[in-house]
Amino acid sequence: MMARAIKKADTDYGLDVKIGQAGFSGLSTVYMKNISVVPKDRDTLTTISDITIGVKLFPLLFGNVNIAELKLNTGRLNIVLKDSLTNLDFILKRKKKDNPENKTKTDLSELAHDLLNQVLDKIPEDMEMKNLLFTLNDNDTAKLSLLTTTATIDGGELKSTILVNYNESTWHVNGKIKPSKQQMDVLFFADNKKVELPYLERKIHAKLSFDTIRTELKNADYSGDNFKITGSWSIKNLLINHPKIAANDIIVRNAKIDADLLIGSNFVALDSTTTVFLKDAAIHPYLKYTLSPNKIYEVKLHADEQDAQAMINAFPVGLFESLEGLQVKGKVKYDLNFYLDSSTPDSLKFNSTLTPYDFKIVKLGKTDLQKINSVFVYTPYERGKPMRDITIGPSNPNYTPLSEISSNFKNALLTSEDPSFFTHHGFVEESIRKSFVINFKKKKFVRGGSTISMQLVKNVFLSRNKTLARKAEEILIVWLIENNSLISKQRMLEVYFNIIEMGRNIYGIGEASRQYFGKSPSELNIGEGIFLANIVPNPKIAMFKFQGDGSLKDYMLPYFRYMGRIMARRGLTPADTSGYGFYDVRLREGLRQYLLPDSAKVDTSAFDSDAESTAPPVNMQDESKNLFDRLFGRSKKDKDTTARNLGLQDSLKKSKKDLRRERREKRRLEKEKEKLTN
Numbered sequence: 001m002m003a004r005a006i007k008k009a010d011t012d013y014g015l016d017v018k019i020g021q022a023g024f025s026g027l028s029t030v031y032m033k034n035i036s037v038v039p040k041d042r043d044t045l046t047t048i049s050d051i052t053i054g055v056k057l058f059p060l061l062f063g064n065v066n067i068a069e070l071k072l073n074t075g076r077l078n079i080v081l082k083d084s085l086t087n088l089d090f091i092l093k094r095k096k097k098d099n100p101e102n103k104t105k106t107d108l109s110e111l112a113h114d115l116l117n118q119v120l121d122k123i124p125e126d127m128e129m130k131n132l133l134f135t136l137n138d139n140d141t142a143k144l145s146l147l148t149t150t151a152t153i154d155g156g157e158l159k160s161t162i163l164v165n166y167n168e169s170t171w172h173v174n175g176k177i178k179p180s181k182q183q184m185d186v187l188f189f190a191d192n193k194k195v196e197l198p199y200l201e202r203k204i205h206a207k208l209s210f211d212t213i214r215t216e217l218k219n220a221d222y223s224g225d226n227f228k229i230t231g232s233w234s235i236k237n238l239l240i241n242h243p244k245i246a247a248n249d250i251i252v253r254n255a256k257i258d259a260d261l262l263i264g265s266n267f268v269a270l271d272s273t274t275t276v277f278l279k280d281a282a283i284h285p286y287l288k289y290t291l292s293p294n295k296i297y298e299v300k301l302h303a304d305e306q307d308a309q310a311m312i313n314a315f316p317v318g319l320f321e322s323l324e325g326l327q328v329k330g331k332v333k334y335d336l337n338f339y340l341d342s343s344t345p346d347s348l349k350f351n352s353t354l355t356p357y358d359f360k361i362v363k364l365g366k367t368d369l370q371k372i373n374s375v376f377v378y379t380p381y382e383r384g385k386p387m388r389d390i391t392i393g394p395s396n397p398n399y400t401p402l403s404e405i406s407s408n409f410k411n412a413l414l415t416s417e418d419p420s421f422f423t424h425h426g427f428v429e430e431s432i433r434k435s436f437v438i439n440f441k442k443k444k445f446v447r448g449g450s451t452i453s454m455q456l457v458k459n460v461f462l463s464r465n466k467t468l469a470r471k472a473e474e475i476l477i478v479w480l481i482e483n484n485s486l487i488s489k490q491r492m493l494e495v496y497f498n499i500i501e502m503g504r505n506i507y508g509i510g511e512a513s514r515q516y517f518g519k520s521p522s523e524l525n526i527g528e529g530i531f532l533a534n535i536v537p538n539p540k541i542a543m544f545k546f547q548g549d550g551s552l553k554d555y556m557l558p559y560f561r562y563m564g565r566i567m568a569r570r571g572l573t574p575a576d577t578s579g580y581g582f583y584d585v586r587l588r589e590g591l592r593q594y595l596l597p598d599s600a601k602v603d604t605s606a607f608d609s610d611a612e613s614t615a616p617p618v619n620m621q622d623e624s625k626n627l628f629d630r631l632f633g634r635s636k637k638d639k640d641t642t643a644r645n646l647g648l649q650d651s652l653k654k655s656k657k658d659l660r661r662e663r664r665e666k667r668r669l670e671k672e673k674e675k676l677t678n
Helices: 001-014 088-092 107-123 197-204 308-313 407-417 431-443 451-461 468-483 489-499 507-517 525-536 539-545 553-569 591-595 626-633 636-645 658-677
Strands: 014-022 027-040 046-055 065-081 124-140 142-154 157-164 170-179 183-190 207-210 212-223 226-241 250-263 267-270 276-279 281-292 296-307 329-339 350-364 376-378 390-392
Touching: 001 014, 001 183, 107 212, 107 226, 107 250, 124 197, 142 170, 197 207, 276 539, 296 308, 296 431, 308 329, 329 431, 350 431, 390 489, 390 507, 407 489, 407 525, 451 468, 451 489, 489 507, 507 525, 525 539, 525 553
Parallel strands: 065 124
Antiparallel strands: 014 027, 027 046, 046 065, 124 142, 142 157, 157 170, 170 183, 183 212, 207 226, 212 226, 226 250, 250 267, 250 276, 267 281, 276 281, 281 296, 296 329, 329 350, 376 390
16 A cells, blocks of 8 residues: 555655655554655655554544544654745646546535544544654745644643744644544743744745734534534734835734634635624624625624724724824714625625714824814825925915815816715715726726825825725724814815825915916816816826927817716806817916927826717716826826727837837926926
8 A cells, every 4th residue: 555655646746755664553553764755856845754643443434534643753844945946836736637527516515524524533632743843945035944842632632842943932832622522722822922923024024923822613513504613713912014004013912703604515604693802892794705606705894882982992003003092982883785796796785884873082192183274284295205395374375275266176176086075974985886896897906986085184194105004094084084073174175175286296276277377276267177187196297288389189178078068067167069178278388398299198097088978977086087096106008008099009109219219308308397396
């Protein structure tokens, strides 16, 4: 049997397996010595000096191998990654046997049941392990060494000692294990310090540490047709730091989840009986992923009515820096529902509601969320660097009160960016729902659902770090401001109009109207209002929308007609058959000398002319005005695609030499414009 197994390992996996000595010790125990496993043309995977394995006789009668005893003395498991090669890639080399008769669908509940039992059956009732070394070498840049000096199971009690990176720290995995009853309670911790994973920091620049992790398996059995696994998982003083999550350490003091996992024939679900505890706050999640006949994604979150301060105190330390010290009273309740059938993405369901009950802010936190109600200084950032300080108040000659801004601009910008600004409470669920649909169809993030309230909070109150934590903080601050009337809608809009970026080093409608047209904001006509609203999503390319004589390029006309018709239907401007002021827009003469030649490639954020006659009124941002574009800009592929849609193929069919010349000219003109605006 050993000879056949060694031959099969060589034939199917390309493994050179050698066993120096082997034999029986009693009726049900096998011993082997001097074992080595070497994948072909790869580093040695495993060496073991001495191993003894005993199995239970009764389960063997039914073809089940249950480990009763395991003794191992001096072994090594060595994983090596070199570029795209690894000494584990033999796993992918197994020869697949085509069996047309075996095309039945896998029952996930049966698979989960069998897999869990296979794992539990291989946990011995008695174990004694000494000097088992695990090493990982990842391209010689990230290395990990774990030496299990001792690991024992005696009467169901597990004890182990693991030396990390040659005595850098000492870990323990201790607890109770009862595999025959499908139960375990295991604690993972380190001696006199946190458990740290420096490998992750070297590999993916992520810091991760914790005091203890406790895992408990309480039961695993069928519940009707579904396989149900009940257990809990808890962690203390978890620290996470990754640039995509937050710019600082995030600390979770105490977290626990009591979970019921359901596996059906075609789905995996975290049942709603599951409870997540964060300090004194609790929330019930429901997650379900259905594989067939269509992939279906379901997410539900429900938090019962509970103390609002307890909910805020439950937030991880460092997650919401600006809200540190916030004190509130009252209660809150939260519900979220998300349902997406991949076969019909347009029918996606989404709603999210945080309901307050006698909620009141007693004391603001680290950041004064009402600071914009009076004069304040705004500092815009560019590539992480501060540009200049701008006083938002009468002492700034470009500051413009809301009453002195032309309704042509106000109506155009609200129509294109946030039509329901004065009626929503910071969020537009339908816009968020449509964003999910579009992003799912595109298989990437191409549209956001950001309102003016969210943009204002992001720019005024938060850091410029593009992280998940900052986005979550933005949402919470918007809710606090909008649902507690900390700032009036009129003041929010006035501040937004005075800080919004509208060109290179141009901020606010006062600077923009004078820069482009030599006018005050109150003098803007309908065409100028639509133009200035159009450049908000991508302000740095505003100058490229003009022809050499200062008029707008023709590809902008469909956008003007489209936006104008929406505004006319809403009674915001008179109906116009000529282009809603398109022909009245003229760049200030002093700037025309800095325009690119008319033959140069135009910007690609213009509205698609194909949609002009059939597109419905917008309920929020159109697809060319999304949060992703604002944060990151469009990719070259997206820009070229849009340009082709606008009938600009000829401008893209230029030689590399011509394109290089245009890019040099563009950079030169940009420097000139920067000098001019400064």
